[in-house]
Amino acid sequence: MKKLKLIIKREFIAKVKNRSFIIMTFLSPLLMVGMGALVFFLTKKNKEKVKKIVYVDESQIFSKEVFKDSKTLLFEDYTKLGIEETKKKVEEGDYYGALYIPKKDSLEILASSIEFYSKDSPGLTVMDDIERKIESHLKNLKLNNFGIDLAKIKKSRISADIKMFNFSGEKSSKAKNLASIIAGGAAGYLLFMFVLIYGTSVMRSVIEEKTSRIIEVIVSSVKPFQLMLGKIIGNASAGLLQFFIWGLIIAGLSMILPLVFGVNVSEMQTAQVSAEQMEMVNEVAKSGKFERLIRGILDLPLLKMFVLFIFYFFGGYMLYSSLFAAIGAAVDSETDSQQFMTPIMLPLILGVYVGFFTVINDPHGPISVIFSYIPFTSPIVMLMRIPFGVAWWEILVSLLILILTFMSAVWIAAKIYRVGILMYGKKANYKDLWKWIRYSS
Structure with missing residues (x-):
């Protein structure tokens, strides 16, 4: 355990002290906000013409x-x-x-x-x-x-607002469903991006150490399993710190920039809206639909969503990072990793597609339920289902399968890792990986 802590600390400090990490941590939010401000400025100028x-x-x-x-x-x-x-x-x-x-x-x-x-x-x-x-x-x-009277047609217009309940008496609404779609989609997409960015970061880290031969010195005193796990957790910690800093900077800039430049927030929101669309926006505002959307967001089980987001976030990241680490150990360069990347990326991409095209339309349908149990897609699909209301037993089964798969993936990846990190010059294939997994010592 002591060695694992040292590896985590080493990986975290090495990542945080990296010049590109520091630059991107503070530059990325500025670029995001700057790009948004530029798009708004150009759109506004175009609209003013x-x-x-x-x-x-x-x-x-x-x-x-x-x-x-x-x-x-x-x-x-x-x-x-x-x-x-x-x-x-x-x-x-x-x-x-x-x-x-x-x-x-x-x-x-x-x-x-x-x-x-x-x-x-x-x-x-x-x-x-x-x-x-x-x-x-x-x-x-x-x-x-x-011969139809237009005035009568206008007077005949009426909008229905169906109140929705489940059989236990819990109230729902279209606004709450929309809020669930937004919250679930954001959580799923965030997890996808995190795994993509920091999972590949783990792979690059392993490749760099392997090619520089530093790994030979490290494995003489540390077990490959501990080394791989330490790399995954250390990179994840650095990534979470970076995400947290990005959130603070973007939130701060979002509040400061409108005050500095005298930008009206409502003007920004309607910069790309036509006159007729603006009428519809005003009608929505008068009807109180926007307020209902806000209430729908507040009615969501936010605490439950946050806690489960953390579990699935780490479960999904640890699962995919162990596979990325195994790939890094099996290859000598990032170019050679492409043949192994596709099978890993496909389930991740499939999870996003199922989430956005199936869960949103039918969150409790058979496809949504099945993919929320499959460990390679469950971190994204289940996160998108949770805002719509999922039974605790389903969540627990999904998490249990994810944890067991993660442990199995770490065990398999460690077996590839302990052989692959000392292999040089030979391009590994799937047959080689199978041999390395079967090695008993």
């Missing part, structure tokens, strides 16, 4: 009320000039484009005959806004032709 659009309405069924000006779109009626003259003027002037509405016998034919001319390809958002205006107006005209 006023686009002038002229239209020629030969059908005479569109009015200025339909093409209302907004902060970024200005419409001008050039119907009197005709389309050919308008196209010349737009091409020569500072206009975004020209909209041509021909005269047709029916609204259906008209809807598919409208044309838009511009110097460059128009943006999708702009075209979506124009199409929505046209579709809405044509729809209203068609309803009027059917």
